[in-house]
Amino acid sequence: MKDPVVRFMENVRLNPNHPAVVQDTGSVSYGEIGSLTARIAATISDICEKPRVLVYLPKGADAYAAMFATLMAGGYYSPINIDAPVHRHVEVLHQFCPDVIVSTKKLVLDLPIADIESEFVDIDNLSSDELGEPLAAHELAYVIFTSGSTGQPKGVMIPRSGLSHYTEWAVNNMCVSPEDRWSQHPNIAFDLSVLDIYGALCGGATLYPLTSKKDKLLPADFIKRHQLTIWNSVPSVVDLMIKARQVTKENFASLRLLTFCGEPLYPRHLDAIFCANDRVLVHNTYGPTEATVSCTLIRLTASNYKDVCGGNVALGQPIPGMEVMLMGGSSDEGELVILGEQLALGYWQNGSETAKAFISISVEGVDRRAYRTGDWVTKRDSEYYFAGRIDSQIKIRGNRVELDEIDSTILKIGYGNSCTVFVNNQLHSFIQTKRLPEFLEFKERLSRHLPEYEIPAHIHVIESFPVNSNDKIDRLQLGELID
Amino acid sequence: MKGLKTMNMNDCGYADLYEIILDVIEPKLSQTGLDRNTIKPDTGLMDILDSFGILETIIEIEERAGVSADLAQMDFATAMTVSGLAKEIIRINPRE
Numbered sequence: 001m002k003d004p005v006v007r008f009m010e011n012v013r014l015n016p017n018h019p020a021v022v023q024d025t026g027s028v029s030y031g032e033i034g035s036l037t038a039r040i041a042a043t044i045s046d047i048c049e050k051p052r053v054l055v056y057l058p059k060g061a062d063a064y065a066a067m068f069a070t071l072m073a074g075g076y077y078s079p080i081n082i083d084a085p086v087h088r089h090v091e092v093l094h095q096f097c098p099d100v101i102v103s104t105k106k107l108v109l110d111l112p113i114a115d116i117e118s119e120f121v122d123i124d125n126l127s128s129d130e131l132g133e134p135l136a137a138h139e140l141a142y143v144i145f146t147s148g149s150t151g152q153p154k155g156v157m158i159p160r161s162g163l164s165h166y167t168e169w170a171v172n173n174m175c176v177s178p179e180d181r182w183s184q185h186p187n188i189a190f191d192l193s194v195l196d197i198y199g200a201l202c203g204g205a206t207l208y209p210l211t212s213k214k215d216k217l218l219p220a221d222f223i224k225r226h227q228l229t230i231w232n233s234v235p236s237v238v239d240l241m242i243k244a245r246q247v248t249k250e251n252f253a254s255l256r257l258l259t260f261c262g263e264p265l266y267p268r269h270l271d272a273i274f275c276a277n278d279r280v281l282v283h284n285t286y287g288p289t290e291a292t293v294s295c296t297l298i299r300l301t302a303s304n305y306k307d308v309c310g311g312n313v314a315l316g317q318p319i320p321g322m323e324v325m326l327m328g329g330s331s332d333e334g335e336l337v338i339l340g341e342q343l344a345l346g347y348w349q350n351g352s353e354t355a356k357a358f359i360s361i362s363v364e365g366v367d368r369r370a371y372r373t374g375d376w377v378t379k380r381d382s383e384y385y386f387a388g389r390i391d392s393q394i395k396i397r398g399n400r401v402e403l404d405e406i407d408s409t410i411l412k413i414g415y416g417n418s419c420t421v422f423v424n425n426q427l428h429s430f431i432q433t434k435r436l437p438e439f440l441e442f443k444e445r446l447s448r449h450l451p452e453y454e455i456p457a458h459i460h461v462i463e464s465f466p467v468n469s470n471d472k473i474d475r476l477q478l479g480e481l482i483d
Numbered sequence: 484m485k486g487l488k489t490m491n492m493n494d495c496g497y498a499d500l501y502e503i504i505l506d507v508i509e510p511k512l513s514q515t516g517l518d519r520n521t522i523k524p525d526t527g528l529m530d531i532l533d534s535f536g537i538l539e540t541i542i543e544i545e546e547r548a549g550v551s552a553d554l555a556q557m558d559f560a561t562a563m564t565v566s567g568l569a570k571e572i573i574r575i576n577p578r579e
Contacts, residue, residue, distance in 0.1 A: 212559075213529060213559070213563070214554075214559035216534065217534050217537065217538070217554065217559075218554055218555055221555050239535070240534055240535065240538065243535060243538040243539065243542070244538050244554065246555075439517075440517065452533075
């Protein structure tokens with residue numbers, strides 16, 4: 001299994017003039033991004049051994065170089081979505097306590113780093129020294145922080161071996177080549193971006209980050225403008241394209257592969273895609289952050305997709321090196337449990353959450369490490385279909401959201417006890433208070449702590465919460481109160 | 484749309500279009516604490532609506548005003564305010 005840094009540096013050596021990243025500010029060749037990577041790596045490896053690095057940069061070549069540089073320097077990193085609320089950044093910063101923050105002078109002003117013992121590396125002011133060869137790797141590759149039910153983000157620790165395994169699968173399975181022009185839609189703190197960054201740059205392709213508001217609102221226009229060959233996103237983005245009437249033959253003509261992950265793919269998405277381009281291949285993949293992006297795959301074409309569409313599209317079969325099993329139900333349904341090389345090492349400094357989610361199960365008499373996904377899945381004709389969650393976690397545009405996190409935050413900022421439900425694709429918070437809070441102020445205060453997609457669209461006052469037979473708040477009953 | 488006025492570009496000027504945009508946006512604001520009176524000409528659409536809300540708004544404007552409101556044809560920076568959207572729709576729909 002080849003390490004991602006080795007793959008990336010091979011492309012730098014073989015194709016130095018080929019564009020690696022095409023972004024709003026211009027094109028960056030493999031030679032240029034390779035040199036930038038080696039310069040960052042030289043700087044951070046001088047600071048300490050096995051550096052723990054916070055990548056605090058916007059989506060684009062600088063951020064990608066900082067990630068590869070950290071791995072090259074034998075360290076591990078945590079990427080930050082700079083568009084998320086600063087309060088969220090601060091929580092990650094305090095949990096992760098990086099040795100190094102790679103950023104710019106302007107951006108780092110947003111971070112209250114006075115009480116953090118981190119070295120700041122200014123990406124605009126690097127020395128010309130380059131690190132010649134990769135240093136011995138740390139066990140970890142990256143730590144991605146996701147929504148946590150206590151209101152504190154949870155850091156998922158992905159091993160370097162898991163990233164290598166996933167990258168090798170992605171590059172080979174997707175037949176990536178220098179001819180490919182690949183979208184980069186998700187923000188860099190969302191692990192779906194790992195597929196773009198490592199798949200494209202380890203496969204010698206050209207990466208096209210979508211950064212402007214217009215491109216995010218009209219992504220199919222972006223596909224046509226850059227004649228992209230590979231598109232990767234959550235399925236909700238296809239809904240956006242459908243709504244904008246942009247899933248057209250003209251816009252989709254250049255695509256050879258669309259790959260989806262992060263939330264259920266529905267037959268309506270495939271109907272629209274194959275109507276626009278009946279030669280394109282669609283990969284539906286499934287996997288939590290804890291299994292390094294994705295661990296199952298089903299290949300869909302215009303001629304086979306209807307066979308694997310239930311209410312939603314089948315999740316596919318495990319990729320080589322990974323296994324899935326059903327637990328707590330029957331042979332036809334249960335909680336999906338994942339085993340294999342891509343499993344995370346656990347949650348950052350959170351032994352209790354790690355012990356709850358990462359368990360030992362006996363498979364044919366052998367104890368194996370497994371991850372409980374919390375996803376309830378049904379199995380029909382050997383295919384797995386997502387059926388729902390067993391807890392209060394939901395997905396909004398592919399982003400993992402713990403409803404309890406929203407309620408913890410509402411309580412923390414002084415609005416009282418609340419219970420948030422997700423009905424008709426919208427968040428409703430029921431707050432136990434006498435007077436309805438002023439919505440704009442509520443929204444503004446909440447947005448200092450939570451990302452935009454976690455802000456409730458509606459708030460309601462409630463005297464007391466309905467409870468179920470276990471005396472727990474009954475979210476289903478609350479949901480029924482909504483028209 | 485029941486009970487709603489429908490126009491076409493030949494009898495729809497800036498003021499009419501501006502009102503139509505407010506009509507379309509208003510129900511989407513009802514549960515956010517904002518109301519029609521708080522919306523100003525330079526209010527940013529992206530500050531009050533999400534991506535889906537913006538696209539729904541545009542589709543409804545097309546239906547009610549009988550015009551094309553293809554965002555891909557517009558100057559995006561201008562079109563992302565209430566008045567700017569009205570101006571851009573007028574620009575890409577010249578009167579016959």
